[in-house]
Amino acid sequence: MTHAPTEIYLDNAATTKPHPAVVEAVTRALVTDYGNPSSLHGKGVAAERLLTSARDAVARTLGVDLEAIVFTSGGTEANNLAIHGTLAHARGRHVVTTTVEHSSVGTPLQTLAERGWSVTALPVDRSGRVSLSELQKALRSDTALVSVMAVNNELGTIQPIEEIGRVVRQHNANGGRAVFHVDAVQAWGKIPLHPVAWGVDLMSLSAHKIHGPKGVGVLYLRRGVQLAPRQVGGEQEGGVRPGTENAPGIAGLGAAAQLLSGAVEANARVCELSDRLRTGIESISDARVNTDPKTSVPHILSATFRGVRGEMLLHRLAQDGVLVSTGSACHSHSVTPSHVLLAIGLLDADAKSTVRFSLSRLTTKSEIDATIHVLAPAVTELRALVR
Amino acid sequence: MARFLLRYGEIALKGQNQHFFLEALVRNVRRAVADLGPAQVHAAFGRVIVTSEADPAAVTDRLRKVFGVVSFSPVHVVSPTQDEITRAAIDAVERSVDTQPRAVTFKVDTRRADKRFPLTSMDTNREVGAAILQRFPHLQARMKEPDVRVQIDIRDHAYVSTETIPGPGGLPVGTGGKALALVSGGIDSPVAAWLGARRGLTVIPVHFHSFPFTSERSKEKVLDLCRVLAEYTGPLQVWIVFFTEVQRAVQLTVPDALRIVVMRRMMMRLADQIAGHEHAQALLTGESLGQVASQTIESIAAINAVTQLPVLRPLVGTDKTEIVARAEAIGTYDISIRPYEDCCSLFLPAHPRTQPTLQEAEAAERGLAIPTLITEAIGRSERLNIVPRWTAQDSGLDEAHPLKILS
Numbered sequence: 001m002t003h004a005p006t007e008i009y010l011d012n013a014a015t016t017k018p019h020p021a022v023v024e025a026v027t028r029a030l031v032t033d034y035g036n037p038s039s040l041h042g043k044g045v046a047a048e049r050l051l052t053s054a055r056d057a058v059a060r061t062l063g064v065d066l067e068a069i070v071f072t073s074g075g076t077e078a079n080n081l082a083i084h085g086t087l088a089h090a091r092g093r094h095v096v097t098t099t100v101e102h103s104s105v106g107t108p109l110q111t112l113a114e115r116g117w118s119v120t121a122l123p124v125d126r127s128g129r130v131s132l133s134e135l136q137k138a139l140r141s142d143t144a145l146v147s148v149m150a151v152n153n154e155l156g157t158i159q160p161i162e163e164i165g166r167v168v169r170q171h172n173a174n175g176g177r178a179v180f181h182v183d184a185v186q187a188w189g190k191i192p193l194h195p196v197a198w199g200v201d202l203m204s205l206s207a208h209k210i211h212g213p214k215g216v217g218v219l220y221l222r223r224g225v226q227l228a229p230r231q232v233g234g235e236q237e238g239g240v241r242p243g244t245e246n247a248p249g250i251a252g253l254g255a256a257a258q259l260l261s262g263a264v265e266a267n268a269r270v271c272e273l274s275d276r277l278r279t280g281i282e283s284i285s286d287a288r289v290n291t292d293p294k295t296s297v298p299h300i301l302s303a304t305f306r307g308v309r310g311e312m313l314l315h316r317l318a319q320d321g322v323l324v325s326t327g328s329a330c331h332s333h334s335v336t337p338s339h340v341l342l343a344i345g346l347l348d349a350d351a352k353s354t355v356r357f358s359l360s361r362l363t364t365k366s367e368i369d370a371t372i373h374v375l376a377p378a379v380t381e382l383r384a385l386v387r
Numbered sequence: 388m389a390r391f392l393l394r395y396g397e398i399a400l401k402g403q404n405q406h407f408f409l410e411a412l413v414r415n416v417r418r419a420v421a422d423l424g425p426a427q428v429h430a431a432f433g434r435v436i437v438t439s440e441a442d443p444a445a446v447t448d449r450l451r452k453v454f455g456v457v458s459f460s461p462v463h464v465v466s467p468t469q470d471e472i473t474r475a476a477i478d479a480v481e482r483s484v485d486t487q488p489r490a491v492t493f494k495v496d497t498r499r500a501d502k503r504f505p506l507t508s509m510d511t512n513r514e515v516g517a518a519i520l521q522r523f524p525h526l527q528a529r530m531k532e533p534d535v536r537v538q539i540d541i542r543d544h545a546y547v548s549t550e551t552i553p554g555p556g557g558l559p560v561g562t563g564g565k566a567l568a569l570v571s572g573g574i575d576s577p578v579a580a581w582l583g584a585r586r587g588l589t590v591i592p593v594h595f596h597s598f599p600f601t602s603e604r605s606k607e608k609v610l611d612l613c614r615v616l617a618e619y620t621g622p623l624q625v626w627i628v629f630f631t632e633v634q635r636a637v638q639l640t641v642p643d644a645l646r647i648v649v650m651r652r653m654m655m656r657l658a659d660q661i662a663g664h665e666h667a668q669a670l671l672t673g674e675s676l677g678q679v680a681s682q683t684i685e686s687i688a689a690i691n692a693v694t695q696l697p698v699l700r701p702l703v704g705t706d707k708t709e710i711v712a713r714a715e716a717i718g719t720y721d722i723s724i725r726p727y728e729d730c731c732s733l734f735l736p737a738h739p740r741t742q743p744t745l746q747e748a749e750a751a752e753r754g755l756a757i758p759t760l761i762t763e764a765i766g767r768s769e770r771l772n773i774v775p776r777w778t779a780q781d782s783g784l785d786e787a788h789p790l791k792i793l794s
Binding site for chain 1: 598599600601602635638639
């Protein structure tokens with residue numbers, strides 16, 4: 001097996017490389033401040049201080065109170081806690097969501113639908129956005145939850161969260177009682193997030209998408225929103241999420257959140273790189289970018305290379321050190337295309353020929369140029385093989 | 388201390404070389420239970436006796452996977468006297484009644500291998516049966532399908548049991564020669580390798596790996612399948628053949644419709660070469676007649692033509708549903724359906740020839756530098772030692788050690 005010359009990591013929507021400051025914070029929490037945050041002695045106090053400082057750092061990125069931050073084991077738990085925690089004592093039996101959610105929202109809602117809940121999944125347009133009029137039509141007096149992601153993980157599409165919040169608030173002002181949940185895992189650090197101004201009740205975040213560690217995330221919980229815990233046996237996190245806190249992970253999360261100051265401003269640079277990559281992709285024959293630049297974050301580019309199996313291109317690029325993802329999962333002898341790509345109208349064959357490039361604010365111009373350099377020959381080579 | 392009595396059926400029918408099979412069986416049983424704790428395994432009077440200090444349930448799981456074992460029973464061993472046997476039988480029935488309170492019928496089944504024992508089998512059945520009836524008045528004797536079957540085996544000692552657990556049958560691994568098994572990662576080929584090993588073959592799995600056309604994980608999948616097979620066979624020497632360049636050359640030079648047959652011929656040629664290195668006497672595949680284009684009799688003939696070795700196809704007469712059921716029973720099915728594609732499915736042409744002739748296949752591969760491709764593929768192959776998942780390894784999690792690469 002030949003080894004990749006240099007590593008060009010363009011799979012940041014899957015996970016990011018932990019920042020050195022994060023590694024340092026996690027190490028410190030493991031080596032020095034290893035106490036149980038609930039312990040009364042000095043070690044415990046030091047660990048608790050780590051949690052508070054991380055809570056503060058996260059709260060600042062959202063412009064919210066410290067008390068509104070609940071630490072979880074990651075985005076998936078935050079989404080599950082938001083959904084099940086809300087619906088456990090909801091009076092209504094109706095939920096509104098979209099057809100392009102991450103499976104940590106889609107699957108819990110599907111399970112509820114099987115148990116007799118009514119679930120409306122809003123369709124999206126070719127760029128992957130939901131329409132506000134569709135949302136307005138979908139809302140019912142018994143709608144208990146509206147769950148919409150802020151940024152799509154496969155396309156980068158930004159949903160109009162502020163406008164959706166306005167529609168939900170108006171609905172609630174007229175007798176509705178819908179809770180508004182936003183999966184902002186892919187949005188954190190990429191677009192400004194203002195849950196208070198937007199009327200968001202619950203918002204999910206994850207550390208490892210912003211150069212933090214894996215296994216730690218956040219659920220923002222607006223004061224006054226009732227949430228039933230999914231596990232019991234402790235007073236941690238206000239009883240909403242009991243269990244000894246993952247202090248090293250949370251310390252890393254705090255460090256990563258601190259590094260976000262100025263991150264959204266760095267988008268201009270990411271945008272330049274993204275445009276450069278887009279131009280490179282579009283110069284290849286029969287290749288197109290599915291991500292609409294007008295409505296998306298610049299960090300994610302979904303691209304279809306006709307006649308090339310996405311997985312094969314992924315492995316071929318990996319040989320040149322370029323690490324990307326496919327939008328599809330393979331199943332034994334067939335490939336199930338991604339529900340997101342089908343939802344924006346891609347044909348089955350095109351969805352199977354799609355790969356996702358995802359950048360971070362730390363991606364460099366030379367990495368993008370090197371990617372463009374190896375991409376065209378790789379596509380040509382594979383096309384020759386599967387004539 | 389748990390004791391088990393193992394029955395080996397077919398081996399008993401062997402003539403002069405019976406001891407060869409029996410020694411292999413004892414060796415394989417010993418290896419299967421060795422890591423669980425101190426154990427003695429020995430052959431005695433037409434049975435194999437296992438004595439182990441380990442948890443009986445754990446020993447049972449291992450014995451279920453030793454080829455050559457037709458069935459086995461957890462037994463109580465007593466001296467072959469009428470009193471002892473009766474007492475042991477009553478104890479055994481008591482335990483059975485405890486675990487299945489609804490049992491109402493029983494039967495006593497005596498085999499008297501040691502004819503010096505004064506009572507005949509029939510007499511023993513009657514005597515023991517009467518004692519059981521007296522002790523458990525609610526039970527009735529019944530010859531057909533009793534709830535509790537007390538088996539008494541009178542040999543050097545008397546072995547008393549109420550439970551018979553099926554083994555996998557077959558012949559001990561290592562008694563049937565050596566074969567190279569082509570393993571793809573699909574459902575069929577691991578089952579075929581398992582069936583070959585069950586007839587006593589020492590199996591050497593060979594996998595053709597086409598990174599980057601297939602992922603690293605598809606190789607891991609094959610190694611995981613081999614780890615399951617190794618639970619039955621003991622440690623396996625696995626070949627991962629570097630097939631990428633062969634695949635590339637076939638894709639570039641061979642016409643669409645004939646690619647599969649040529650690719651399979653290349654695999655056979657490589658397997659034939661490796662068989663030479665390994666002193667294997669046969670090849671073994673998971674082909675089942677008529678399943679896919681490469682498994683018509685015409686395709687099989689064209690593929691078979693490149694090797695002089697016998698090609699064993701244990702699945703030739705089975706249907707897919709039977710293969711799936713067998714894969715589930717063996718424990719390979721859940722691994723086989725993991726979502727990584729193999730090279731065959733990735734390069735599947737739209738319309739492969741279902742009845743290619745040998746002449747067509749030979750003509751189609753004229754553009755291939757066959758000897759060079761084969762030398763390079765074998766030179767860049769990996770050879771790994773794969774052990775069952777329960778075996779602790781010095782190297783930690785990774786059970787795969789590169790041994791040596793042949794040039």
